Amino acid sequence: MSDSTTNTLSTWVEVPKNSDFTIYNLPFGVFKNKRLSPRTGIAIGDKIVDLSVLDQEGFFSDLFLPEGIFLNEALNELISLGKVQTKKIRERVQDLLLADNEKLRDHSARGKVMVNRKEAEMLLPVKIGDYTDFYSSMEHATNVGKMFRDPENALLPNWKHLPVGYHGRASSIIPSGVPIHRPKGQFKTPDMETPGFGPSKKMDFELELAFITGKSTKLGDSVSTADAEDYIFGFVLFNDWSARDIQAWEYVPLGPFLGKSFASSISPWVVTLEALEYFKTEGPVQEPEVLPYLQCEKAYSFDINLEVYIQPEDKKASKVCQSNFKYMYWNVAQQLAHHTVNGCNINVGDLMASGTISGKTEDSFGSMLELSWNGKNLVKLETGEERTFLEDGDTVIMKGYSEKDGFRVGFGEVKGQLLPAK
Amino acid sequence: MSDSTTNTLSTWVEVPKNSDFTIYNLPFGVFKNKRLSPRTGIAIGDKIVDLSVLDQEGFFSDLFLPEGIFLNEALNELISLGKVQTKKIRERVQDLLLADNEKLRDHSARGKVMVNRKEAEMLLPVKIGDYTDFYSSMEHATNVGKMFRDPENALLPNWKHLPVGYHGRASSIIPSGVPIHRPKGQFKTPDMETPGFGPSKKMDFELELAFITGKSTKLGDSVSTADAEDYIFGFVLFNDWSARDIQAWEYVPLGPFLGKSFASSISPWVVTLEALEYFKTEGPVQEPEVLPYLQCEKAYSFDINLEVYIQPEDKKASKVCQSNFKYMYWNVAQQLAHHTVNGCNINVGDLMASGTISGKTEDSFGSMLELSWNGKNLVKLETGEERTFLEDGDTVIMKGYSEKDGFRVGFGEVKGQLLPAK
Numbered sequence: 001m002s003d004s005t006t007n008t009l010s011t012w013v014e015v016p017k018n019s020d021f022t023i024y025n026l027p028f029g030v031f032k033n034k035r036l037s038p039r040t041g042i043a044i045g046d047k048i049v050d051l052s053v054l055d056q057e058g059f060f061s062d063l064f065l066p067e068g069i070f071l072n073e074a075l076n077e078l079i080s081l082g083k084v085q086t087k088k089i090r091e092r093v094q095d096l097l098l099a100d101n102e103k104l105r106d107h108s109a110r111g112k113v114m115v116n117r118k119e120a121e122m123l124l125p126v127k128i129g130d131y132t133d134f135y136s137s138m139e140h141a142t143n144v145g146k147m148f149r150d151p152e153n154a155l156l157p158n159w160k161h162l163p164v165g166y167h168g169r170a171s172s173i174i175p176s177g178v179p180i181h182r183p184k185g186q187f188k189t190p191d192m193e194t195p196g197f198g199p200s201k202k203m204d205f206e207l208e209l210a211f212i213t214g215k216s217t218k219l220g221d222s223v224s225t226a227d228a229e230d231y232i233f234g235f236v237l238f239n240d241w242s243a244r245d246i247q248a249w250e251y252v253p254l255g256p257f258l259g260k261s262f263a264s265s266i267s268p269w270v271v272t273l274e275a276l277e278y279f280k281t282e283g284p285v286q287e288p289e290v291l292p293y294l295q296c297e298k299a300y301s302f303d304i305n306l307e308v309y310i311q312p313e314d315k316k317a318s319k320v321c322q323s324n325f326k327y328m329y330w331n332v333a334q335q336l337a338h339h340t341v342n343g344c345n346i347n348v349g350d351l352m353a354s355g356t357i358s359g360k361t362e363d364s365f366g367s368m369l370e371l372s373w374n375g376k377n378l379v380k381l382e383t384g385e386e387r388t389f390l391e392d393g394d395t396v397i398m399k400g401y402s403e404k405d406g407f408r409v410g411f412g413e414v415k416g417q418l419l420p421a422k
Numbered sequence: 423m424s425d426s427t428t429n430t431l432s433t434w435v436e437v438p439k440n441s442d443f444t445i446y447n448l449p450f451g452v453f454k455n456k457r458l459s460p461r462t463g464i465a466i467g468d469k470i471v472d473l474s475v476l477d478q479e480g481f482f483s484d485l486f487l488p489e490g491i492f493l494n495e496a497l498n499e500l501i502s503l504g505k506v507q508t509k510k511i512r513e514r515v516q517d518l519l520l521a522d523n524e525k526l527r528d529h530s531a532r533g534k535v536m537v538n539r540k541e542a543e544m545l546l547p548v549k550i551g552d553y554t555d556f557y558s559s560m561e562h563a564t565n566v567g568k569m570f571r572d573p574e575n576a577l578l579p580n581w582k583h584l585p586v587g588y589h590g591r592a593s594s595i596i597p598s599g600v601p602i603h604r605p606k607g608q609f610k611t612p613d614m615e616t617p618g619f620g621p622s623k624k625m626d627f628e629l630e631l632a633f634i635t636g637k638s639t640k641l642g643d644s645v646s647t648a649d650a651e652d653y654i655f656g657f658v659l660f661n662d663w664s665a666r667d668i669q670a671w672e673y674v675p676l677g678p679f680l681g682k683s684f685a686s687s688i689s690p691w692v693v694t695l696e697a698l699e700y701f702k703t704e705g706p707v708q709e710p711e712v713l714p715y716l717q718c719e720k721a722y723s724f725d726i727n728l729e730v731y732i733q734p735e736d737k738k739a740s741k742v743c744q745s746n747f748k749y750m751y752w753n754v755a756q757q758l759a760h761h762t763v764n765g766c767n768i769n770v771g772d773l774m775a776s777g778t779i780s781g782k783t784e785d786s787f788g789s790m791l792e793l794s795w796n797g798k799n800l801v802k803l804e805t806g807e808e809r810t811f812l813e814d815g816d817t818v819i820m821k822g823y824s825e826k827d828g829f830r831v832g833f834g835e836v837k838g839q840l841l842p843a844k
Contacts, residue, residue, distance in 0.1 A: 130593050135676060156674055161617045162608050166676035167589035167683070171552050171767050172641055181642045183764035186584050186713065195583045197713050219594055219685065220603045220844055246764065252578055254557060254588035255677020261589070261766040263641065291608065291619050342605035342668065343844070344683040345593050422642055422765070 008406075010099040013114070015045035020401050020410020023097055024278075026090050027234065027269035027411075028075055031120040038123055040070040040078060041115065042093050043269050043412070048115040049093055057109045059096065063088055074127040075270065076349045079214045079233050086214075086233070087274060122268030124175045125236070126212055126349040131173060131264075132339060133208075133240060133353045134165040136330035138284075140358040143370045148248075160288060163330035163338050165355075168240075169261035173351065175268050179417040180241060182392060183262035187245035199421035200243035202375070203390040207308050207366030207398055208238040209325050210353035211332055212270055213346050220343040225296045228333035229273060231346065237267035237306075237398050237414040238353045244369055244389070266351075267398075267414040275409050279303045279402035283331050290334070293341055300331035304411075306357060306400045308366070310381060313393030313417075318381040320371060323357045323364040325400075392420040430828075432521040435536070437467035442823050442832020445519055446700075448512050449656065449691035449833075450497055453542040460545055462492040462500060463537065464515050465691050465834075470537040471515055479531045481518065485510055496549040497692065498771045501636045501655050508636075508655070509696060544690030546597045547658070548634055548771040553595060553686075554761060555630075555662060555775045556587040558752035560706075562780040565792045570670075582710060585752035585760050587777075590662075591683035595773065597690050601839040602663060604814060605684035609667035621843035622665035624797070625812040629730050629788030629820055630660040631747050632775035633754055634692055635768050642765040647718045650755035651695060653768065659689035659728075659820050659836040660775045666791055666811070688773075689820075689836040697831050701725045701824035705753050712756070715763055722753035726833075728779060728822045730788070732803060735815030735839075740803040742793060745779045745786040747822070814842040 011023040021027070021043040031048055032038045041048035052070035054060065063085065069078055079086060096104040104110055135141055138155070141164075145154030158164065174180070182203055188195040214233030217223060223231055240260060247259025283301035304325035311317035335352055356366040365371045368389050371379050378386040390396065395417040401410030433445040443449070443465040453470055454460045463470035474492035476482065485507065491500055501508060518526040526532055557563055560577070563586075567576030580586065596602070604625055610617040636655030639645060645653050662682060669681025705723035726747035733739035757774055778788040787793045790811050793801050800808040812818065817839040823832030 130591055158608075158610075158617075158671055158674065161610075162672060164672065164676055164679075166679055167591055169552055169589055169766060170592075171769055171772070172765075174641065181765055185764045186580075188580075188583075194710070195580075195713070197715065219596065243764070249580055250584060250586065251675070251677075252580065253673070253677070254586055255673075255675070257587055257589070258760070258764040258766065261761075262764040288616070291617065293619065338680070339683075342607045342665070342680040342684040343594075343603055344591060344680065347593055350593070 011044065011097045012099050012105045013044050013047055013097055018408070019045050020408065020412050021045055022408050023094060024407050025271060025275050025409040026094055027271045027275065029125050029269045030074060030123040032123065033115065033120045037071070038073045040072070040075060042090065043117065044097060046117050048117050048120055050113050050115050053109060053113045057107070060089065060092065073123065075125050076127050080348045083214060083230065090272060090274070122175055124173065125268055125270050128170045128173055128351045129347040129349050131168045131170040131351045131353070132165050133168045133355060134163050134330065134335050135355040136163050136328045136335065137355055137358050138329040139327065139360055140356040140366060140370065143358060143365065147374050161290065163335050165335070165339070166255045168264065172261055173264045173266060176265055176414040176416065178265070179419050180263040181419045182421040183243050183246065183258070184421055185243060185246035185258050186249055188249045195249060200246055202244035203418060204242040204244050204368045205308065205390070205396045206240035206242055206356040207306055207321060207323060208240050208353045208355060208357060209235055209304065209400065210238040210266065210351050211235050213350040213352070214348060216347045217340060217345050219345040221345065222340045222343060223336050225294065225333040225337045228336040231336060232273050232332060234270040234272040235276065236270055237400050237411045239265040239396060239398055239414050239416060240353060241265065265414050265416040267411050269412055271409060271411055276302050276402060278407060279404060279409065281326050283326070284329055286329070293337055294334050296331065296333050300333040301326045301328065302402065303404070304400050304402050306398065309397040310387065311395040311397060312381065312383060312385055312391070315383045317397055318383065320379055321364060321366055323359050323366050325357060327357060327359045328354060390418050392418060394418050433466065433519045434521050434527045435466050435469055435519055440830070441467050442830065442834050443467055444830050445516060446829050447693060447697050447831040448516055449693045449697065451547050451691045452496060452545045454545065455537065455542045459493070460495045462494070462497060464512070465539065466519060468539050470539050470542055472535050472537050475531060475535045479529070482511065482514065495545065497547050498549050502770045505636060505652065512694060512696070544597055546595065547690055547692050550592045550595055550773045551769040551771050553590045553592040553773045554587050555590045555777060556585050556752065556757050557777040558585050558750045558757065559777055559780050560751040561749065561782055562778040562788060562792065565780060565787065569796050583712065585757050587757070587761070588677045590686070594683055595686045595688060598687055598836040598838065600687070601841050602685040603841045604843040605665050605668065605680070606843055607665060607668035607680050608671055610671045617671060622667055624666035625840060626664040626666050626790045627730065627812070627818045628662035628664055628778040629728055629743060629745060630662050630775045630777060630779060631657055631726065631822065632660040632688065632773050633657050635772040635774070636770060638769045639762060639767050641767040643767065644762045644765065645758050647716065647755040647759045650758040653758060654695050654754060656692040656694040657698065658692055659822050659833045661687040661818060661820055661836050661838060662775060663687065687836050687838040689833050691834055693831060693833055698724050698824060700829060701826060701831065703748050705748070706751055708751070715759055716756050718753065718755055722755040723748045723750065724824065725826070726822050726824050728820065731819040732809065733817040733819060734803065734805060734807055734813070737805045739819060740805065742801055743786060743788055745781050745788050747779060749779060749781045750776060812840050814840060816840050
């Protein structure tokens with residue numbers, strides 16, 4: 001969505017019905033193909049706008065961008081130019097794609113600028129500095145508490161006072177499409193006298209969204225909830241692959257480690273905060289009242305439909321979960337304010353994930369752990385197969401999109417296949 | 423220590439008695455001063471060997487190093503050349519510094535090569551990708567367990583089966599000498615009905631050593647204990663500043679977060695694994711026997727004396743702790759093998775810290791939490807002052823060195839002052 005207008009816009013690019021990549025979206029990503037080295041693109045319909053070619057052709061000459069800014073292997077340097085510049089770039093592209101704008105439409109370089117999305121390989125959009133995972137869905141935290149702790153007091157005492165989170169492993173974050181191997185590790189179930197070792201038997205996904213920071217802070221400084229938006233560049237879908245048996249044995253007292261650090265997958269197109277502005281919505285009432293540094297004057301929740309599919313090898317995909325980002329108890333402004341209230345500095349390209357996004361109904365639970373209630377229930381697939389946790393060969397696909405008044409802005413998908421243990 | 427010899431070496435450089443930076447050590451660091459831009463140096467006595475000048479003068483010409491390799495702001499690219507090359511560089515410098523080697527000693531550029539350490543500002547030696555903190559001292563884990571859990575069953579069931587660890591915040595790791603501000607955050611003591619917010623009242627240090635990885639792995643691959651040394655470039659002292667009240671309230675169930683992420687300090691000189699080889703020693707017996715992937719055929723413990731001093735503002739420093747790295751239950755080869763057994767990939771410049779290094783005796787506890795037994799005992803300083811936790815203005819200094827048969831290899835120090843909350 002353009003910042004200033006909700007007028008209907010039309011483009012000369014053919015955009016399929018229900019495409020996530022409308023003229024209102026225009027997410028940033030990094031791609032390459034057989035001919036082209038890594039570069040920055042903006043997605044529209046089934047095409048990618050090659051920003052490096054637009055730049056070479058002089059379409060950004062009045063913005064005085066650093067030379068080669070669109071030929072980097074990640075968006076960090078581009079994002080570091082600041083929101084004023086990245087907004088101008090995105091709005092320039094939007095303008096050039098409008099149906100009645102002939103500048104690019106009738107330009108001789110149009111063929112070179114517009115790359116087929118199908119032929120492109122998408123890379124990790126940013127070089128991630130630090131990655132933080134929150135735990136901000138009350139339904140998810142309650143489900144986990146009921147299963148593993150006290151069903152009557154499922155939420156821990158701190159949960160409603162602060163957005164609980166932990167540091168995750170940045171090196172193993174991979175782009176959509178890269179398969180992973182079932183991890184090996186230690187586990188110990190109550191029936192075992194001593195811990196065993198081997199491939200995880202409880203492989204899971206976690207449905208999450210993550211934001212990418214767009215502005216750095218100095219050590220010792222904090223970001224207020226009111227200023228948080230200045231520091232958020234955009235969002236991606238996030239699959240926080242989890243090995244529940246490894247996690248259960250290792251996580252006390254210092255939190256998840258090897259049960260998570262083998263891989264996390266993200267969608268390659270970074271949907272900007274500006275594109276999601278139109279889909280902002282009120283968050284849940286927070287009771288008890290949160291401390292002043294966590295209070296927000298504006299709405300920071302987003303109405304983003306989320307879906308998870310499991311596709312057994314060579315078979316059709318079945319939807320196993322539909323959730324929504326608006327269910328989150330803690331919003332992104334609160335997460336960022338909390339993360340920095342102690343003076344922890346952030347860099348451009350940090351990734352902060354939401355934690356599993358579960359809703360109230362059983363079909364909205366964002367992990368197999370919850371969907372199968374730790375293996376007690378069978379999750380039925382349309383193929384007739386059943387699952388408690390993931391099986392080798394399964395591909396997990398997550399989708400996300402916002403839709404309102406005929407406007408649609410989506411993330412595409414993050415997918416990854418689970419291969420057998422090495 | 424040179425790899426192949428324990429012969430006594432002498433150098434033409436004046437090395438003060440008890441200097442950590444002997445001809446056997448030769449640690450790598452990054453420095454700058456009023457005249458010089460950031461560059462790689464090797465410490466000897468009170469001097470720094472400016473490797474960039476040595477390179478310009480052709481002393482490394484037979485090694486075919488990439489141009490400008492010693493003019494980077496961090497050691498990552500240098501370390502990435504691999505151990506074969508970095509060992510050759512260090513051995514070349516050692517050779518050039520030998521008393522009877524006239525090549526540098528009598529060279530016209532000698533004055534330009536040898537920089538005064540006092541006039542140099544030391545920078546963070548590596549750009550840290552991911553930072554992991556282990557919890558590998560049995561005495562420390564036992565002390566914490568006694569204080570906060572069950573004195574009769576202080577160690578948790580997993581502790582002797584795997585090196586417990588967690589991901590830490592990499593962005594807030596700072597070099598020695600940079601002061602920090604007392605962090606603000608939420609805390610809730612048992613007497614409080616609702617959580618409060620403000621500057622931490624329980625500021626602490628943690629005495630640790632950390633290793634820096636020198637070789638990367640691919641996602642899905644693991645490093646065995648037998649191969650671990652190939653992946654360890656060297657060690658630094660590590661002060662894992664901790665806010666105990668913030669940590670106590672936040673850490674369940676996902677581990678430490680804001681109680682640690684405001685800052686960690688490291689010593690600037692990376693002491694290579696080769697330099698520490700001579701000080702290897704047997705580790706403690708591990709009972710029960712660990713799983714096969716954690717078993718070691720060789721000794722991987724190191725006899726490194728460690729000391730912590732507290733220096734109140736404008737007063738003299740008092741030693742409050744003396745410990746030793748050899749007390750660690752889990753060694754670095756086990757930490758690395760465990761970290762990667764699930765396929766988690768590592769990059770050059772990852773930092774893996776030991777966790778607080780405590781010994782059996784009360785004067786060897788590596789944190790104020792343990793020294794004051796969570797505030798119950800007063801820690802006496804030589805100035806007549808007493809401490810339970812750190813006070814504003816206190817500087818914490820950690821030192822570390824190995825000494826055997828007249829050979830000494832040390833880390834210098836990591837120090838940092840605690841300033842009042844912002």
